Amino acid sequence: MTQTAAIIGGGVIGGGWAARFLLMGWDVRVFDPDPEAQRKIGEVLENARRSLPGLSDVALPAEGRLTYHATISEAVDGAGWIQESVPERLELKRKVFQTLQAHCRPDAIIGSSTSGFKPSELQGCASRPAQIVVTHPFNPVYLLPLVELVPSAQNAPELVERAKGVLTGIGMYPLHVRAEIDAHIADRFLEAVWREALWLINDGIATTEEIDNAIRYGFGIRWAQMGLFETYRVAGGEAGMKHFIAQFGPCLSWPWTKLMDVPDLTDALVDKIAGQSDAQSGMYSIRDLERIRDNNLVSMMRALKAQDWGAGKLLNAQDKRMPVAEGDHAGLITTVARAVPLDWTDYNGHMNEARYLHAFGDATDRFMELVGCDADYIAGGSSFFTAETHIRHIDEVTAGTRIRVDTQCLMGEGKKMHLFHKMFDGRRLLATGEHMLIHVSLDTRKASLPGPAVTEKLGAIAAAHARLPRPEGVGRAVGVK
Incomplete structure (x- = not known):
């Protein structure tokens, strides 16, 4: 509901x-x-x-x-x-x-x-x-x-x-936040940084761009993946947090900051900040800046996702909570359903050609799981290796497009698995990928027959799919007229 x-x-x-x-x-x-x-x-x-x-x-x-x-x-x-x-x-x-x-x-x-x-x-x-x-x-x-x-x-x-x-x-x-406090937790940190930044501008020490550069080229990147205390624990070296505090703790008594004081926001200071900000970013509209921000955030968070760390770990957990649709396998099998992320696009503004192979590779991996060639099976010493691939790029794909890959098994017998993938945006065909895979022993790195359970599941799907129409484009090579 x-x-x-x-x-x-x-x-x-x-x-x-x-x-x-x-x-x-x-x-x-x-x-x-x-x-x-x-x-x-x-x-x-x-x-x-x-x-x-x-x-x-x-x-x-x-x-x-x-x-x-x-x-x-x-x-x-x-x-x-x-x-x-x-x-x-x-x-x-x-x-x-x-x-x-x-x-x-x-x-x-x-x-x-x-x-x-x-x-x-x-x-x-x-x-x-x-x-x-x-x-x-x-x-x-x-x-x-x-x-x-x-x-x-x-x-x-x-x-x-x-x-x-x-x-x-x-x-x-x-x-x-277990205790009520003005401005909660995160904004209290931001307020401290904001106060110090105002003084640096007021005293003519730094511009808005120089302050932003100090954050985004340095500690801001560290904070994005480890936060404050984990970052300082690493800074303490092998001796850890106690060593860091012993080394840098005395600085807290030095007059480095003006956190309990704020410069008067006079018209002159406001004009100074606004003028510097215009010089720094005025060439972009707010919508341009929002898209630049989103591009950067998605790229950084997806990098953290690959490491299963920080915000990326949350994203991986959310993916696992999303239900995976299961079909009866008698018809085409949906093996990928996702959106095209911002970091999959190229200088032309559409999906990079390598990412088509990425998506079709994910589809093949999903199909392998369905026939029993999953992580446990591979850990047992067997898998499928791709021997040949042919991709046709039929229509343009841009960031945010929700793509679906439907897979047909053209052959699944002996050591061979022949797959044909179709990529769609709704009913619009975007690309096809044809792949021949060979079952191998990971010990000998040579072709071998699959285990009985994989052979049975793969054969059953191949037999069911043999009753489907043969897809247009099977066996195509690069055409030269």
Whole structure:
């Protein structure tokens, strides 16, 4: 059964929440009085559809249904999760919560995107305070997994666990903040860095670009995969964290920073910061910068995914939670269903030719699993090796395209397995891949007969597929006219 989320406030954060829920299969109902809300959310969705599905190596759920509503009461009708993302004014948020609770389900979870208010402050005028928690995300919400989940003493443990389940289910990492504190956890770090950066600019020591370069070329990359304390543990060498603290601890008493002081944000300082920022990035539109940001985030997170580390480990876990469709194997077998990630595209803006082989290789691996040539079988000393491949590139494929590979087994007898893959976008044929594989002994590295179980499964599928029409293009070579 499709679940429903209501998004109250459709700005940058609300739009990101809408995209995250929608692309994870939820129906989404939006309320935002801004007459430009549909356009703005539509642009956020366009970026999300291009980037989020490419973080996954399996198919995401079918996209939910997006609707816009003129009133809060309409938007929250039937919603099991309500996400408030209105401006950071406590009186406004409390008024919104009062309206929400007059119309929403009593068992719905109401999450607030607030970056600074404590949940007990938000619950102050609520009729059902136990229904409201802080769920503070990070921009872009549709890509970054972190969400700070902050309850108060009013919230039952059962509701907190339900909230964790929902957030995990849409691919996020709920960081349970166990004590209420202004600005939660992550924004307190950001505030410290922001204060120091303002002083560096105010005192003429660095420009906005130089500060950004210090972060993105240095510690920012380390933090992206290990965070603060694990990074410093490594910096301590073989002696570890105690050595690091002993070596650098005395610096804490030195006047290196001005964390407890902030320069006055005079017109001159604001103009200085804005001017430097324009010089640094003014040649790009905001939408250009968003796409550059998304390209970089997806590429970095997919690299971490290959190492099963940091945010990449979360993505791998999410892939495993996605159900894999199983067929009866009498017809064509869907062996790949996924989106084309941003890092699969080339200088022409479409999928690099090597990635067609990547996708067809994944299809072959999946087919091998289906006939019993899985990890345990291979660990036992046998496998299939590809002897010959022919790929036809029929139509263009771009980032974000949801591709499907259907596989037909043309032969499965003796030592040979002959496969024909078709890649589709919906009903549009994109490419075909024909592959001849030979079963081998991993001990001798020579051709050998498969084990009885593999022989039986492969033969059964080959016999069933022999009744299917022979696909166009079988046996083709590069044509020269």
